[in-house]
Amino acid sequence: MEKDFIEFVKEYESKVSDLYKQASLAYFEASISGKEEDFKKTSDLQLKLNLIFTNKDDFKKLKEFKEFGEIKEHVLKRLLTVIYNAYAENQFDENLLKEIIELSTKVEEKFSTFRAEVDGEKYTDNQIDEVLEKSTESEKLEKFWLASKQIGKEVADDVLKLVHMRNKAAKELGYENHHQMSLELSEQSAEDIEKLFDELDELTRDTFVEVKNEIDEHLSKKHNVAKDELMPWHYQDKFFQQGPSIYAVDLDKYYKGKDIVKITRDYFASIELPIDDMIEKSDLFEKEGKYQHAYCTDIDREGDIRVLCNVKDNYRWMGTMLHEYGHAVYDKFVKPELPWSLRQHAHIFTTEAIAMLFGRMASNPQWLHDVIGIATDEKNTIAENCFKTLKLEQLVFTRWVQVMFRFEKEMYAKPEQDLNKLWWNLVEKYQMIKKPEGRNEPDWAAKIHVALYPAYYHNYMLGELLASQLYFYITEKVLKEESRTSQSFANKKEVGDYLKHLFFAPGAMYHWSELIEKSTGEKLSPKFYAQQFVG
Numbered sequence: 015m016e017k018d019f020i021e022f023v024k025e026y027e028s029k030v031s032d033l034y035k036q037a038s039l040a041y042f043e044a045s046i047s048g049k050e051e052d053f054k055k056t057s058d059l060q061l062k063l064n065l066i067f068t069n070k071d072d073f074k075k076l077k078e079f080k081e082f083g084e085i086k087e088h089v090l091k092r093l094l095t096v097i098y099n100a101y102a103e104n105q106f107d108e109n110l111l112k113e114i115i116e117l118s119t120k121v122e123e124k125f126s127t128f129r130a131e132v133d134g135e136k137y138t139d140n141q142i143d144e145v146l147e148k149s150t151e152s153e154k155l156e157k158f159w160l161a162s163k164q165i166g167k168e169v170a171d172d173v174l175k176l177v178h179m180r181n182k183a184a185k186e187l188g189y190e191n192h193h194q195m196s197l198e199l200s201e202q203s204a205e206d207i208e209k210l211f212d213e214l215d216e217l218t219r220d221t222f223v224e225v226k227n228e229i230d231e232h233l234s235k236k237h238n239v240a241k242d243e244l245m246p247w248h249y250q251d252k253f254f255q256q257g258p259s260i261y262a263v264d265l266d267k268y269y270k271g272k273d274i275v276k277i278t279r280d281y282f283a284s285i286e287l288p289i290d291d292m293i294e295k296s297d298l299f300e301k302e303g304k305y306q307h308a309y310c311t312d313i314d315r316e317g318d319i320r321v322l323c324n325v326k327d328n329y330r331w332m333g334t335m336l337h338e339y340g341h342a343v344y345d346k347f348v349k350p351e352l353p354w355s356l357r358q359h360a361h362i363f364t365t366e367a368i369a370m371l372f373g374r375m376a377s378n379p380q381w382l383h384d385v386i387g388i389a390t391d392e393k394n395t396i397a398e399n400c401f402k403t404l405k406l407e408q409l410v411f412t413r414w415v416q417v418m419f420r421f422e423k424e425m426y427a428k429p430e431q432d433l434n435k436l437w438w439n440l441v442e443k444y445q446m447i448k449k450p451e452g453r454n455e456p457d458w459a460a461k462i463h464v465a466l467y468p469a470y471y472h473n474y475m476l477g478e479l480l481a482s483q484l485y486f487y488i489t490e491k492v493l494k495e496e497s498r499t500s501q502s503f504a505n506k507k508e509v510g511d512y513l514k515h516l517f518f519a520p521g522a523m524y525h526w527s528e529l530i531e532k533s534t535g536e537k538l539s540p541k542f543y544a545q546q547f548v549g
Contacts, residue, residue, distance in 0.1 A: 015084040022075060023093055026066075027354045033063045035314040042311055045322055048127045048303025057119035061112055067104035068111060076101055089353065092523055096355050099199045106186040114179050121172050121465050126305045128168070130161035137161065139306040140326060147250045147259070152237055159247030166460035173456075173465045177429045180468065193426035196469035201361065201525060204423075207472055211419055214412060214475070214540060215444070221548050222409045226446050229406070232260035246447050253461060254445050256330075257410035261399040265329035265377055268386050274325050278335040281375075281385050285503055286510035287343040296321040298335075307462065308334050310341035310369075315357040319345045329376055337373030344368045347518035361526035362470065366477025368513070371484055377404045381502035397500070408478065408547045416444040418471040421458060426468075433458055480530065482542040487534045488512060 037059040044052035066072075076098045085091050104111065129136040137145075137158070145158045180192035189195035197204045233248050234241045250258035259265070275298060282289045295318065297304075308323045321338045325331045344365050348357050359365040375381040379400045383393040417440045424436055437458040438449040458464055463471050488503070489495050492512045503509040516533045530538050 015079065015082060016087065016090060019079050019085055019090060019094065022072075022079075023090075023097070023353065023355070026072070026097065030063070030066055031314070031354050033059065033066070035318075037063050038311055038313040042297075042313065042320060042322065044123075045126060045305035045309075046297050046301065048123070048305070050123065053119050053123045053126075057116055060119070061115045064104055064111055064115060065108065067101045068106075068108050069101075070105070073101045073105055089356070089523060092525075093353055093355055095201075095525075096522055099201070102187065103195065103199045106183040110179060110183055110186075114176065114183070117172055117176055117179070118466060121169050121176070124169050124172075125165060125462050125465070127303055128165045130158070130164055132157050132161045138300065138324075140300065140324060142252070143330070146247065146252065150237055152239060152245075152248070155237075155247040156245070159252065162252045163455060163457050163460045166456045166458070169465055170456035170459040173459045174429060174433075176465070177425060177468075181426060181429065191426040193423050193469045200469075207419075208423075210540070211416060211472070211475075215416060217540065217544055217548055218409055218412050222413055223446075225406050225409050229258060229260055233258065244448070245450055246441075249447065253414065254441075254447055255411060255414040257407045259403070260406070261402050263396045263399040263403060265400075265403065268382055268388065269327050269329055269332050272327055272386070274327055274332055274335055277332070277385060278339055281336070281504060282339060282343060284385075284505045286507040287347070287513070289339050289342060289346075291317075292319045292321065292339070292342050292346065295319075296323070298323045298325050300324045308338050310338045310345070312345040312358070315345075315348075315354055316350070317346070333373045333376035336375055337369040340369035340372035341365050343513075344518050347514045348521040349519045352521050352523060356522045358522050360520070360522050360524060360529040361473075363473035363476035363480065364517075364526055364529065366473055367480035367484060368517070370474075370477050370481040374404060374481065374485075375502060377407075378500055378502055380500040381504065384502040384504035401500075405547050408543075410445075411478070412475060413444045413446075415471060415475040417441055418461070418463065419475070420444075422464065422469060422471065425458075425464075476538070479540050479543045480538060482546045483530070483534055483536070483539065484517075485546070486542050491535075 037056065040052065040056040040059050044056045076094070079085055079094055080098055085094050129138060130142055131137070139162075142158055142162050146155060146162075149155050149158075177192070184190070184192040184195040187195060189198070194204050197207060229249070230241045230244055233239070233244055237244070237248055239248065246254065250256075275293065279289055279293055298321065300306075304324070305322060306324055308321070310319065310321045312319050319342050321335075321342055323331065323334060323338060325335060344359055348359070350357070375385075377400050379388075379393045379397045382388045382396075382400075383390065388396075417437075421437055421440050424431070425433060434454050434456055438453070441447050442449060485501070488509055489499075489501050492508055493501065493503075493506060495501060517529070520529060520532075524532065527537060530536075
């Protein structure tokens with residue numbers, strides 16, 4: 015039976031690897047050009063790729079391999095799990111699959127080419143962010159915040175259609191809904207994740223209340239508005255997911271006029287994780303019609319790894335570049351000898367953890383000293399406020415993820431409910447932000463992840479937990495430093511060696527929980543995150 019399975023894998027990988035490469039390239043090109051024909055090409059290739067996984071005969075064979083239990087060798091057993099799960103989520107009606115892919119692509123195109131409009135002028139996301147961050151005029155802030163939500167109204171009906179279609183597919187496969195199916199087929203338990211989020215809520219609530227009060231005090235003075243009259247547009251972010259700058263440290267000034275790409279390149283080179291080859295193939299600056307966010311993509315699992323960004327010389331984009339190239343170095347150093355299907359990260363949140371571990375460095379005073387070159391005195395002066403800034407960002411983010419996780423869970427469980435009301439109830443409960451009076455718009459649909467990356471967002475939070483666990487492990491066990499001293503990892507080749515050999519190289523050869531235990535000596539735990547940011 016092992017021989018038969020090896021043959022099956024060989025045939026399967028020869029079919030899927032080439033199409034995967036074509037679809038990845040097409041998507042990368044479409045997100046740069048924003049052209050309808052490029053999105054159409056992406057949609058067609060994605061459908062062809064997905065159709066491989068709808069094959070009923072293949073799935074029947076995979077079920078037999080699984081049920082007979084004769085595949086014992088570790089790599090083959092892991093391959094069976096990974097390939098079986100990929101097929102399992104596609105064993106529904108092919109016409110429905112085609113409709114889902116076509117509608118998703120249409121929605122993606124709308125997001126990619128959307129530019130918010132204020133008083134007849136169009137603005138990019140970067141420009142909207144800048145106004146929300148810097149303006150002190152409440153009227154102007156409200157206009158720009160409302161403009162950023164226009165996309166919600168444009169896509170809401172289509173997103174709801176997608177929710178119903180995804181649920182229909184999940185029910186065909188014997189699941190309650192798409193959310194539950196997605197978690198289970200990505201080797202997570204819906205029950206465990208909910209339990210973890212309840213624990214995080216409990217863990218962060220009181221500290222968040224303190225930090226939120228500081229934020230409100232600051233913004234009340236800045237905007238000359240009573241604390242109880244602060245509105246969503248006063249919080250310097252479209253969704254209050256990043257947290258406003260309230261402490262006496264202007265992180266933007268350290269990056270103004272600096273070559274953000276070079277800094278990223280030099281930093282990763284200093285820890286023996288070179289990225290020159292990946293920078294060459296990436297697309298890093300704004301263009302008309304281009305996707306306005308950022309992502310990393312492994313085009314072929316053979317070394318062609320690219321990043322898309324819209325870099326500006328500021329703190330936010332420095333963090334984003336470190337984040338995206340964190341993903342990139344993970345993909346780059348997965349062992350090339352592994353079978354194609356295992357040549358990927360162990361789980362989506364294990365790659366998020368690496369991205370977050372590095373993304374956090376942009377506000378780390380030791381990193382600013384070692385990499386950007388600020389003086390020791392200045393480093394010491396800003397240290398406390400830098401830490402407070404990171405802590406604020408983390409607490410704001412963890413409350414925002416509560417909203418996203420619980421909204422999606424409820425939306426897929428009962429899509430016919432009043433989603434506008436559900437959204438604002440959760441925002442008020444977890445983020446403690448007031449709903450604008452009388453507002454009844456699909457603001458939930460303005461968040462691209464709700465539309466296009468369902469049941470994904472909770473992985474960012476799991477990534478943050480693991481980033482803290484890795485940070486403490488590297489500090490104490492790899493660098494043999496005190497856990498309380500701030501580490502930049504700059505010029506420490508042993509950090510790159512540890513990550514390459516113990517975390518990146520195994521790819522998907524182990525279940526994520528096994529990889530974490532093997533590389534940090536413990537199971538995933540929120541205690542390290544709490545130690546770093548709570549209290």
